[in-house]
Amino acid sequence: MKILIFACKWCGLIGADGAGKKRIQLPPEFRVIAVECAALVEPDAVIRAFASGMTGVAVLGCHLGGCRFNDANHAAIKRLELLKTLLDATGIGGKRLLISFGTAHEGYQYAEVVKTFFEELKTMPSTVAWTASL
Amino acid sequence: MSGIAVFLCRCFGEVNRVIDLDSLQKKAERNNDVVSSAVCESLCLADDIEKTASRIRESGAEKVVIGGCSHLARGGAVVDALVERGIKRSAIGLVDLREACAWIHKDHPEGATEKAWDLISMEIAGLHHRRASDDVTVSVCPEAMIVGAGPAGLSAARTLAQMGFKVHLVERGSNPGGMLNLISHVYPSDEKASEKIKTFVDEVDKNSLINFYPKAKINSITGFAGNFNVQVSSSAGEQRLRVGAVILASGARVWLPHGLYRYGKLKNVITQMELERQFIKGPREVKAAVFIQCVGARNHERPYCATMCCPSSLKNAVRIKEENPDARVFILHRDIMTPGSVLEAYYRNALAKGVQFIRFEETNPPEMLGNERVEGVEVIDSVSGMKRKLECDLVVLSTPLIPNDDNVKLAHMLGLQVDRYGFFSEIYPLHPLETRMDGVFICGSARWPVSSDNAMVQGEGAAAKAAALLGSKAVSALSLSRVPGEKFGHAAVNAEKCTGCGNCVAVCPFAACRLQKMGRKSISRINKLRCKACGNCVSVCPNGTVQLPEQDYRAVAAMIKQAFGEESAL
Numbered sequence: 186m187k188i189l190i191f192a193c194k195w196c197g198l199i200g201a202d203g204a205g206k207k208r209i210q211l212p213p214e215f216r217v218i219a220v221e222c223a224a225l226v227e228p229d230a231v232i233r234a235f236a237s238g239m240t241g242v243a244v245l246g247c248h249l250g251g252c253r254f255n256d257a258n259h260a261a262i263k264r265l266e267l268l269k270t271l272l273d274a275t276g277i278g279g280k281r282l283l284i285s286f287g288t289a290h291e292g293y294q295y296a297e298v299v300k301t302f303f304e305e306l307k308t309m310p311s312t313v314a315w316t317a318s319l
Numbered sequence: 320m321s322g323i324a325v326f327l328c329r330c331f332g333e334v335n336r337v338i339d340l341d342s343l344q345k346k347a348e349r350n351n352d353v354v355s356s357a358v359c360e361s362l363c364l365a366d367d368i369e370k371t372a373s374r375i376r377e378s379g380a381e382k383v384v385i386g387g388c389s390h391l392a393r394g395g396a397v398v399d400a401l402v403e404r405g406i407k408r409s410a411i412g413l414v415d416l417r418e419a420c421a422w423i424h425k426d427h428p429e430g431a432t433e434k435a436w437d438l439i440s441m442e443i444a445g446l447h448h449r450r451a452s453d454d455v456t457v458s459v460c461p462e463a464m465i466v467g468a469g470p471a472g473l474s475a476a477r478t479l480a481q482m483g484f485k486v487h488l489v490e491r492g493s494n495p496g497g498m499l500n501l502i503s504h505v506y507p508s509d510e511k512a513s514e515k516i517k518t519f520v521d522e523v524d525k526n527s528l529i530n531f532y533p534k535a536k537i538n539s540i541t542g543f544a545g546n547f548n549v550q551v552s553s554s555a556g557e558q559r560l561r562v563g564a565v566i567l568a569s570g571a572r573v574w575l576p577h578g579l580y581r582y583g584k585l586k587n588v589i590t591q592m593e594l595e596r597q598f599i600k601g602p603r604e605v606k607a608a609v610f611i612q613c614v615g616a617r618n619h620e621r622p623y624c625a626t627m628c629c630p631s632s633l634k635n636a637v638r639i640k641e642e643n644p645d646a647r648v649f650i651l652h653r654d655i656m657t658p659g660s661v662l663e664a665y666y667r668n669a670l671a672k673g674v675q676f677i678r679f680e681e682t683n684p685p686e687m688l689g690n691e692r693v694e695g696v697e698v699i700d701s702v703s704g705m706k707r708k709l710e711c712d713l714v715v716l717s718t719p720l721i722p723n724d725d726n727v728k729l730a731h732m733l734g735l736q737v738d739r740y741g742f743f744s745e746i747y748p749l750h751p752l753e754t755r756m757d758g759v760f761i762c763g764s765a766r767w768p769v770s771s772d773n774a775m776v777q778g779e780g781a782a783a784k785a786a787a788l789l790g791s792k793a794v795s796a797l798s799l800s801r802v803p804g805e806k807f808g809h810a811a812v813n814a815e816k817c818t819g820c821g822n823c824v825a826v827c828p829f830a831a832c833r834l835q836k837m838g839r840k841s842i843s844r845i846n847k848l849r850c851k852a853c854g855n856c857v858s859v860c861p862n863g864t865v866q867l868p869e870q871d872y873r874a875v876a877a878m879i880k881q882a883f884g885e886e887s888a889l
Contacts, residue, residue, distance in 0.1 A: 189879065189882055199391065201415075202389045202415075202418050206418060208422050208425070210426055213427045213431050213434045216437055216441065217415075218879075221807045224854045224855040225853065226854075226858065227857060227872060237882070252853075253755070254829070254851055255735070255755055255828035256828050260826045261858070264858060264859070296423075
C-alpha cells in the first residue's frame with residue numbers, strides 16, 4: 186500500500202497535526218506533501234504519483250467557501266473531479282483519487298479520512314501487476 | 320549541488336522512542352548531498368538553536384533540513400529562529416517527524432523509521448528545486464477612495480481627512496448622506512437624520528482634502544495595495560484616480576415585499592421606508608397601526624437577521640403613539656431583536672408607551688383583511704394559540720436590507736469575495752474590516768446590515784486601518800499576506816515559454832494575472848503584489864510556464880519520486 190497525500194497547509198496539514206497531538210494510530214504507509222493551497226496540486230503531479238506506483242492519492246483542502254484564497258479551491262475541485270473521470274478512462278480508477286474538501290481540518294476527521302481511504306483501497310485490485318511491468 | 324545539513328531532534332525521547340534516529344543519521348551521512356548531520360536533544364531550546372546555526376556555518380552547508388515537530392508546534396519557531404540567524408527561509412526544510420510520524424505510528428516502529436527516512440529524503444529532494452520569490456517594493460500613494468457617501472463612507476472620509484490624507488468620495492446618488500437622506504429620525508437617539516448627517520456633509524463641503532464625486536460610476540479598478548488605478552465617470556466627466564487604499568462603504572438596499580401580505584395591492588400596506596418618507600413630510604394621522612416584522616427575513620431564502628428592522632419599528636411605533644395618543648399600535652414579531660443596554664431600554668420604553676407586542680410563528684403568518692384598503696389583520700398569537708382580529712388602517716412591513724446588485728461586479732474587479740447573500744466578505748474572525756485583497760477595506764452595510772451608528776463606527780475603523788497602509792512610505796510584495804504568517808511567495812512567468820493562452824487569467828481568484836501584448840504574441844503578466852500564491856495558475860498552465868519558485872513542478876516531482884524510497888521510482 187502506497188498512499189500519497191497532498192494536504193493544504195490550512196486544513197489537511199492542521200488535521201494531520203491534530204491527529205498527531207491526539208496520538209491517533211494510523212497505518213504508516215502514507216506520505217504527506219504540504220501545499221499552500223489545494224489549488225497548487227497539479228493534475229500532472231497526481232498522474233505522476235500514480236505512474237510512480239502509488240496505490241492511492243488524496244488531496245485534502247479547505248471546505249468550499251472557507252478557502253483563504255477566495256475561490257481557489259472551487260477551481261481545484263473542478264479540476265480534480267475532471268481528472269477522476271480521466272483516471273476512470275485510463276483504468277487506474279477514479280476511486281484511487283480521494284478529493285476531500287473540508288473534512289480533514291480536525292485530528293479525528295483527518296484520521297477518519299485516511300483510515301477509510303486505506304480500507305477502500307484494500308478492496309480494490311492490486312496495482313502491483315501493472316506498476317511492475319512499467 | 321549545494322550541501323545540505325540535516326538536524327534531527329529527539330524531542331526528549333518523544334521522537335526516538337519510536338523512530339530510530341541514529342540509523343536515520345547514518346543513512347543521511349551516506350547521502351551525497353548531505354555535508355553535515357546531527358541528532359540533537361531538542362532543537363527548540365535557545366542554546367541548541369545557537370549550536371545548530373554555528374554548525375551550519377562551519378559545515379558550509381547552504382540548505383538545512385530539520386527533522387522535528389510540526390510547523391504548528393515548535394517547528395515554525397525553530398525555522399524563524401534560524402531565519403533570524405541569517406539563514407534564508409527558502410533554504411530551510413522542515414520535516415514533521417513527531418506529529419506526523421512518531422506519535423501516530425507508535426505501534427509500527429519499523430514502518431515509522433522507514434517513513435521518517437522517506438520524509439527526510441523527500442525534503443532533501445524538494446529543497447534542491449526550491450528558490451525564493453524575488454521581492455518588489457513599491458511606493459504608496461497617500462490618497463484613498465471611498466465608495467459610497469452614506470454614514471459609513473462619510474465618517475471614514477472625515478476620519479481620513481482629519482489625519483491629513485486626501486480622500487476621493489465616490490457616490491452613486493447626487494447628495495451625500497446615503498440612506499439617512501431617506502429616513503426621518505434615527506434610533507436610538509431619536510434625533511433627526513438630516514441633523515445627524517449634517518456635520519459630516521458640512522465637512523465634505525468645507526474640507527479641501529475631500530473630493531466629492533456625485534452621480535459616479537466606477538468603470539474599472541486595477542492595481543494593488545498602495546497603487547490602485549480607478550476609472551470613474553461622474554457628473555464632472557470621466558476621471559482617472561490613483562489611490563493607495565479603497566474603502567468600500569457602498570451600503571445595501573431595502574428588499575421590497577412584492578407578493579407578501581398583499582403589498583402593492585391593498586392600500587395602506589406599506590414598507591418601513593415608505594412610512595419614513597411620510598414622516599419626513601410631517602405627522603401622520605393613524606387610528607390603529609400594525610407593524611409586521613421579519614417580512615422576507617429569517618426565512619429559508621434569507622436566513623439572516625437584518626438587525627435594524629426591530630429598532631426601526633419600535634421607533635416608528637412610539638412615534639405614532641406620541642402623535643396620535645388614542646391610536647392602537649401592534650407589533651407582530653417572531654422575536655424582538657434588541658441587543659445591548661440601549662436598545663433593550665428602547666424596547667421597554669415602547670412597552671411603557673403602550674405598544675402591544677404579539678408573537679406569531681413563521682408557519683402561521685398574519686393575514687390581511689379588506690378589499691381595497693386594509694381594514695384589519697388576523698393573526699394567531701403563538702403564546703396563547705388564539706386567533707386575534709386587529710382592526711387597523713395602516714400596516715407597516717419591516718423588510719431586511721439586501722446587498723447591492725453591483726457588489727459582485729466590484730468584487731470581481733478587486734479580487735474580493737462576496738458571501739452567499741452577496742455582501743462583501745471580511746477576513747473572519749480576526750480582521751473584520753479587511754478583505755482578502757490588501758488595501759481594500761469594508762465597512763457599513765456593504766459588509767453586513769447595520770444601524771447608522773454602527774456604520775459610522777465601522778467607517779472610522781476602516782479609515783484607521785487604511786491610514787496604517789497610507790502612512791507607510793512603501794509596501795513590499797512579500798509583506799502583503801492576508802493570511803496569517805509569512806507570505807509563501809508569488810507566481811512567476813517564464814516570458815519565453817508563455818503562449819498567452821489566458822488560462823491563468825481565467826482562474827486567478829485575485830485578478831492578479833493579465834495578458835500583455837509583447838510584439839506579435841501576448842504573454843501573461845502576474846502582479847506580484849496582488850498574487851497570494853494559491854497556485855491556481857500553476858495548475859492550469861499547459862506547459863509549466865507559471866511556477867511558484869517555492870514549490871515548482873520539479874520539486875513536487877522529486878518529492879513524489881522519493882515518497883516510497885528510490886526503488887519505487889521509474
